[in-house]
């Protein structure tokens with residue numbers, strides 16, 4: 001799987017998810033309720049029709065965090081990435097290596113591939 005940044009930046013879902021007829025993504029973050037949000041431990045689901053480009057982090061101190069859902073879905077074309085925990089890429093300090101965001105996202109992606117035979 002190549003990482004085609006030009007393709008990944010599109011807002012057009014058919015171009016954003018080539019070869020994917022439909023998908024479901026379930027995301028659960030902050031399972032232990034560390035950030036005491038109403039969304040802590042709640043599972044949020046999207047399909048290809050309503051998936052947003054990015055998914056925010058609940059940690060109020062987090063900077064540059066959250067998930068790029070397009071990348072998560074593309075990565076999930078590899079079965080080993082379809083159900084996994086992703087650490088938040090954000091940080092709590094002024095610099096990236098000062099204090100990594102402790103939040104964890106559990107993502108489960110189900111992909112329906114387009115019929116290659118048309």
Ligand SMILES: [Zn+2]
Pocket residue numbers: 057058059062063065066088089090091101102103
């Ligand atoms: Zn975060």
